[in-house]
Structure formats: structure tokens, C-alpha cells
Amino acid sequence: MADRLTFDSVDCGDVLPEVKQENTQELTWKHAVASLDYNPVHTHPEWCKTAQVFGLPVPVMHGNQTMSLMCKVITDWAYPVGGRMKRIEIKLIKPVPVGSTCTYGGAVTEKHPLGKGEDFVTVEVWAKNQDGEQVGIGTAQVRLPK
Amino acid sequence: MGYLEEMAKYQKTEKQKSFSADFLEAEQVEDYEFWDEIEIGKETEVPIKFEVKAEDMIAYAEGVPDNSPLFYDEEYAKKCGHDGLVAHPLFGTQVAFYVLRKGHGSWLRTPGARNPGQVIEWYDPIRVGDVLTIKQKGYDKWIKRGKYYMRYLQETYDQNGTLKGRAYGTLILPRTREDVLKFVKGEHALEA
Numbered sequence: 001m002a003d004r005l006t007f008d009s010v011d012c013g014d015v016l017p018e019v020k021q022e023n024t025q026e027l028t029w030k031h032a033v034a035s036l037d038y039n040p041v042h043t044h045p046e047w048c049k050t051a052q053v054f055g056l057p058v059p060v061m062h063g064n065q066t067m068s069l070m071c072k073v074i075t076d077w078a079y080p081v082g083g084r085m086k087r088i089e090i091k092l093i094k095p096v097p098v099g100s101t102c103t104y105g106g107a108v109t110e111k112h113p114l115g116k117g118e119d120f121v122t123v124e125v126w127a128k129n130q131d132g133e134q135v136g137i138g139t140a141q142v143r144l145p146k
Numbered sequence: 147m148g149y150l151e152e153m154a155k156y157q158k159t160e161k162q163k164s165f166s167a168d169f170l171e172a173e174q175v176e177d178y179e180f181w182d183e184i185e186i187g188k189e190t191e192v193p194i195k196f197e198v199k200a201e202d203m204i205a206y207a208e209g210v211p212d213n214s215p216l217f218y219d220e221e222y223a224k225k226c227g228h229d230g231l232v233a234h235p236l237f238g239t240q241v242a243f244y245v246l247r248k249g250h251g252s253w254l255r256t257p258g259a260r261n262p263g264q265v266i267e268w269y270d271p272i273r274v275g276d277v278l279t280i281k282q283k284g285y286d287k288w289i290k291r292g293k294y295y296m297r298y299l300q301e302t303y304d305q306n307g308t309l310k311g312r313a314y315g316t317l318i319l320p321r322t323r324e325d326v327l328k329f330v331k332g333e334h335a336l337e338a
Contacts, residue, residue, distance in 0.1 A: 027211070029149070033156040034209020035236075037244035038167045040257055044149050047170070050332040053258055063261030068210045075235065079216050082227020084268070085235050091263040136204040138263075145227065 005081045007119045007144040012096065012109055016077045018105040021069055023061045024139045025098045031065045045098075054095040061096040066136050070125045073106045074140055086120055090138035101130045106140070119143065126139070156209075159201045167199055169257060170330055175235060177248035178256045178326050181287065181294035181319040185250065189283040194245040196278040197229035198233075203274065206237045233272040238302060239276055251282035253296065258320040262295075265314040270304070277305040294321045 019028075021059065031041045040047040044060050049057045067090050074085055096102060110122035120141045127136035150167055157163050166174070196202075200220075207217035215222040216232040223232050240312040253259065272278070279302070286297040298311040320326045320335055328335035 004173070009172055015239070021211075026152075029153045030156050031209045032167070032209070033153055033162055034206050035239045036162070036165055037254075038153070038169045039241065039255065039259070040170060043167075044154060044170075046149075047332045049258065050334065051329055052334045053260065053329070064239045065210065068234065068239075070214070071235040072210065072214075075216065075232075076214060079214070079228070079232060080226050084271070087267045088235070089263070089265045092261060093230070102262075143313050 004085070005078065005144060007111070007113070008122065009112065010121055010144060012108055012111060014108040016073050016106040018103050019069060019072050019076065020101065020103045022101040023096055023098060025059060028059055028061055028065070028098055029100055031062050035062060035064060037062055037064070056095060056097055058097045058099070060098070061100070063092045065125055066092060066096060067138075068104070069102070069104045070127055071082075071137055071140075072138055073104050073125055074123060074142055078142050078144055083142055085140055085142050087141040088093055088125075088138055090125070092134055092136050094133060094135045096129060096135050102135060103128050119146070137140075159199070160294045161202060162205065166245065169255060174255075175327070175330050176246070177252065179250070179253040179319070180256065180323055180326050181296060181321045183323075184253065184284050184287055184296050184319070186284050186287055188250060189281060192245045192251060192280045192282065194247065196241045196244050198272060198274055198276045198278060200231055200274045202240060202270075203231055203233045203237060204239050206283075207234045210234060211238075223291050229271065230273050235266070235268065237272060238266070238313060241302065242280060242300065244311075245278075245280050246282070251280075251298070251317060253284075253298070253317060254315070256319055256326060258326065258335060260318040262316050262318060264316065267312045268310070269312075270308050270310050272304075272310055276310075278310065279303045293318050295319075
């Protein structure tokens with residue numbers, strides 16, 4: 001990739017730098033406070049032992065936290081040059097129990113040279129757990145400066 | 147120390163301190179929505195508004211966690227070509243949970259609800275000082291492999307009526323109030 005990221009400098013196949021994040025109960029509590037999503041499936045270890053919403057006896061990471069970290073792959077890459085996300089579609093495939101370490105990444109798959117300030121690229125994003133299993137996949141549309 | 151006390155250690159903003167972290171408290175349980183009750187096509191403009199403060203945007207980024215200065219340093223964000231402090235793309239999660247406390251459209255709070263994926267579209271950046279309003283309606287519900295799905299459209303507007311973004315959310319919900327009550331008591335009720 002060129003030094004300064006622009007719509008013209010990007011090629012299909014460009015790989016975005018990965019993000020790695022361990023998910024602890026403390027981190028999940030912090031995300032609950034940040035998002036105001038205090039659902040006990042994320043926050044209440046004793047409740048999870050019996051409720052087992054996902055068939056697991058432990059809290060799981062918020063789906064929107066997984067999505068937030070998938071977005072971080074794009075914001076780290078595009079936002080420092082004034083880029084912006086215009087759309088994202090994410091499918092959450094597997095729950096991420098507390099104690100997991102996930103890696104998040106992406107690659108450019110499409111360029112849309114529409115002109116009139118409407119140019120965008122499409123980035124396929126993914127999240128994998130420590131066993132290499134996909135826990136989330138998605139597609140983002142990102143505007144980049146000319 | 148209990149889980150509520152653990153989380154209280156991290157509550158810093160005005161909104162975080164005034165918001166109940168106990169989703170299992172008795173007075174909330176009555177309001178939780180379940181799949182059978184979801185009325186497709188009914189639109190709700192949520193009466194609670196969200197006045198965006200810098201501390202709210204910063205708190206969300208901290209909880210991702212994302213330490214990019216774009217989310218903390220207004221001057222840095224401007225140098226990068228943005229018009230002010232940047233809201234994390236998923237900041238709308240905090241907005242939705244803050245305003246959707248009960249009534250039609252608060253299904254995302256229901257104990258036992260699961261999130262299989264979302265579509266989000268951004269039209270205009272959220273900025274410090276915006277006063278945000280949410281409109282929401284369920285537009286599909288279905289049963290698949292014994293699970294009860296619903297899909298809703300959530301639109302966020304600012305004080306000028308500018309559409310900031312749309313989210314098309316999908317949830318798997320407990321089917322009945324009895325299922326919700328089982329979950330509240332910590333009993334598994336997913337296939338009910």
C-alpha cells in the first residue's frame with residue numbers, strides 16, 4: 001500500500017492490519033458500562049451457570065463489542081486520513097466466552113469509483129477466536145479521500 | 147464483591163451513574179418484551195432523548211477498548227480531516243440502550259435475547275452537542291430451527307431532524323413471558 005491512504009492508492013486484495021484482543025470478565029464489564037447493555041448473559045457469572053443462554057455456563061462477550069472490534073480494523077486504517085464507514089453488515093457466528101482471545105482483520109475486495117464524492121471501497125472483515133474459528137464475518141463500505 | 151459492585155467501579159459519566167445496571171430487578175421484568183408480543187409494523191418514537199457529551203463518546207471508545215486518539219482528542223481528529231471528536235461507529239449502542247428502557251422497541255434488553263448480526267448505515271456523523279432521538283419498528287418475525295427471530299429498523303435523528311443512521315437489527319428472543327421469567331430466574335428457556 002502507498003504511504004498515504006487514498007481511494008486511488010487502494011487495491012483489491014490489500015490486507016488491513018489485524019487487531020488482537022483478549023476478552024476477560026473485567027473487559028466485558030467495562031463494555032457493559034460503556035454500552036449500557038447490562039444483560040446478565042454478559043455481566044452475571046452466577047446467573048450464566050444455570051441460564052446458559054448460549055449453552056455455555058459462562059458469560060459471553062457482547063455481540064456489539066465483537067462488531068466494535070471488527071470496526072476498529074477499519075477505523076485504525078481509514079479514519080486517520082479522514083475516511084468514514086458508510087455501511088457495515090455483520091453476521092455473528094459463534095459466541096465468544098469470557099477468557100477467549102480473538103483476532104480481527106479484513107481485506108479490500110471491491111472498489112466503487114462512483115465520482116461526485118461517492119467513491120467507496122468494500123472491505124471484508126472477520127473475527128476469529130484463539131482456535132482459528134470464525135466468530136464473526138462481515139462486509140463494510142468505506143469512503144476514502146481522493 | 148458482587149457483579150453490580152464490580153461494574154460500578156467503571157461508571158464515570160453522568161449517564162452511566164444514573165442508569166440502572168440491574169436488568170434483573172423486579173420493576174424492569176414486567177416491561178421486557180418477548181417474541182409473541184412483538185407487533186410488526188408499529189413504529190415508536192422513543193420519548194427519551196440522548197444529549198451527546200464528549201464524555202459519552204469517550205466512554206464508549208474506552209469500553210471497546212479502542213485507544214485511537216480520534217475518539218479522545220478533538221484537535222487530532224480535526225487534523226485527520228474530521229470536523230470534531232469522532233464517535234466510534236458503534237456508539238449508537240449506548241444511545242439505544244440509554245433511551246430504550248421500556249415499552250415497544252426495548253426488546254434488545256430482554257434477558258435471553260441473542261444477537262445474530264446487524265446492518266448499520268451511517269449518513270451523518272454524530273457530534274458533541276447533538277440531541278438524538280430514536281424511531282424504531284419491528285418489520286419481520288419468523289421461526290427457524292426452533293428459534294424465534296425478529297428484525298427491526300432503528301433510525302437515529304438529531305435535533306434538526308437530520309437522519310444520522312439506520313440500523314437493521316436481528317434478535318432471537320424468548321417466545322413467551324413465561325420464558326422471559328425463566329431467564330430472569332436463571333433457568334434455561336431458549337427452546338421454549
